[in-house]
């Protein structure tokens with residue numbers, strides 16, 4: 001038997017020309033559960049987590065999985081059982097984290113628009129930390145905490161304003177976007193936080209963007225954050241932890257992001273040099289823990305040759321895989337079994353009635369109707385962003401662990417979709 005690893009996808013491989021996740025043949029999963037179908041490898045998730053764990057060996061650190069990347073309960077359970085905390089951005093995510101077995105103290109709450117109700121609920125379950133994004137939010141959170149007879153643990157998310165010219169792909173750590181408290185306002189905001197009766201300052205937080213594939217933005221941001229730690233502590237406010245956010249990229253199309261352990265070796269070299277190496281750290285990785293641990297299986301419905309383009313119409317669509325339509329993102333697409341036909345160039349498109357409904361453009365594929373394809377790198381920001389547009393039920397999801405498979409989400413039916421609606425007449 002010849003085994004060829006799938007580039008960028010640990011625990012996925014071609015065996016004698018057929019694609020496997022761990023010990024499970026993907027054709028079998030498609031046959032048993034239908035398509036479109038998301039398949040996740042537990043081994044790949046744990047391998048991605050292990051790279052961070054190696055990077056933090058011997059340090060005080062907590063890894064909080066940023067669950068907006070993929071918030072399916074079965075996925076959360078894997079990370080909870082492996083000792084992760086969770087970074088949440090809504091009250092809904094809070095309930096999911098609890099349902100997956102997380103303890104309140106292992107959850108941190110990020111996001112620019114927390115409501116009072118979300119704050120109350122988070123206090124009730126003993127949230128580990130609120131990552132506060134504005135001075136207005138500090139005031140409201142203090143009010144809510146005082147009314148509840150509690151003290152809210154807070155970090156302030158700072159905007160390190162890392163130079164956009166050298167790192168244009170950073171999208172959340174710049175002046176002029178909605179996230180975080182401006183660099184210049186940071187000490188002032190901390191003084192305000194320290195003076196409010198309902199708050200207890202516990203840390204500092206930043207998150208500079210997503211799909212970051214180089215070290216430099218992180219090293220730059222770390223310097224800016226440490227400058228702020230010094231300034232805040234010089235003002236007499238102690239910071240117990242430093243939360244350095246998420247954002248590490250994955251290989252979608254030959255991208256070569258640093259490995260998490262290599263990146264953290266560099267970051268700790270800087271931290272040690274500046275005397276911060278023994279602090280308590282937190283990180284909030286999402287995509288890099290789950291993105292390349294998942295694929296989406298889809299069936300070719302029709303081949304539609306044309307004068308300018310050939311189309312390969314598949315049964316997955318922008319409601320299942322929103323990233324190409326949203327940000328022209330690239331996903332690899334490979335057949336589940338290697339065919340003998342001559343490859344042709346296709347745009348791979350879904351059935352949704354929008355020209356923006358495409359999954360891949362100008363792909364060389366040797367396929368015919370009825371063949372199965374895997375859309376790669378589909379673990380992050382696919383299912384969690386899926387919608388019911390065109391009244392398409394959301395896909396089913398399977399978790400693979402060695403030779404075992406778990407159906408972690410059933411395929412959504414039309415009845416499921418209409419359950420909350422009431423006919424007007």
Ligand SMILES: *Cc1c(COP(=O)(O)O)cnc(C)c1O
Pocket residue numbers: 066068069087089110111207209210211245246247248284285286287288
């Ligand atoms: C989305 C998000 C993350 C995770 O980002 P990834 O690019 O998926 O690692 C972490 N922290 C915050 C505050 C986020 O909004």
